[in-house]
Amino acid sequence: LLKAVEVDNLRELLTVESSGEIKKTAIKASNSEYKIADLNKYIKQEAFTVRDKEQKDNAKKYNFFKKQSDGLKIAESKIKGLALHYYLENIKYNQEKEKDSARKLLKSKYGNLLGPEKISAIIVEGDKFIASHPDLFAEKYQVFNEYLLKEKTDKGEKKYYIDRLLVDQETKLVKIIDYKSGSYRDPAQLQKYQKLLAEDLDSNWKIEAQFLDI
Secondary structure: OHHHHOOOOHHHHHHHHHHOOOOOOOOOOOOHHHHHHHHHHHHHHHHHHHHHHHHHHHHHHHHHHHHHHHHHHHHHHHHHHHHHHHHHHOOOOOOHHHHHHHHHHHHHHHHHHHOHHHHHHHHHHHHHHHHHOHHHHOOOOEEEEEEEEEEEEOOEEEEEEEEEEEEEOOOOEEEEEEEEOOOOOOHHHHHHHHHHHHOOOOOOOEEEEEEEEO
8 A cells, every 4th residue: 555655654644645734615605595585475476466367367257158148048038938929829719720830830930949849848838828818719709910000100100019919899899918928017018009909990899908928
């Protein structure tokens, strides 16, 4: 070992080895923790901002689709009401031949909009209405469905349609039937119909009018 390092004795080896001065390098305090703290604060702020924006966007989307859904429900409800009106419009005396024709017309006009299940439900609903109001479909009446009334005004001619007009020639009685599938009722509407009809009839005719839920 001594020969290899070219020294005479171990003491020299130790002296040489120990003669080197060991310098301690002072480690300066780093402010990385402070920077990381600031960065974390920024990241948290960014994350909160993004999350808050996402929540707002999701709320807007929810409200948009809810409005669309509500609108579609209202539209569908209105279409169902119109379809039921249309079915009853094509029936005068509750005869099977009439009902068969009314079913075909209903499917032809509203089948693509509502589908077979809803069309079937409307037919059932219409038949229940007919069964619960047999007098309205009695053969003693002349029946005029969607009867047209005209009114002359300063702005021109206005048109009104009566859902079902029943005329009993023997008793000189006229019945105005207005179908309603919603909650809105305007008595002035029936009064308008009565007034316009009275202008076309003799004074010995009696005119009745009523709303009927369908």
